[in-house]
Amino acid sequence: MANMSTYHFVRSFKQITGRSPIDYINKLRINKAFSLLKEGKFNVTEVALNCGFNDVNYFSRLFKKYNKMSPSEAKKIIK
Secondary structure (H helix, E strand, O other), X not given: XXXXXXXXXXXXXXXXXXXXXXXXXXXXXXXXXXXXXXHOOOXXXXXXXXXXXXXXXXXXXXXXXXXXXXXXXXXXXXX
């Protein structure tokens, strides 16, 4: 769609944003997850599934990578 090779697209994207495309998308998904946890309507599993993560363990690892705390820790702090 961008009319360039995958390699060139990834390189250009990283130059512009400072992140790889997958890192950029994951950051958006984790930000959405954080806002859903703030609402308090969903448990961690529901938040992970709502944000497109099929594996809750993977979601938890990424969440901790970006926020320096686990989703359950964040949920406790937010309340």
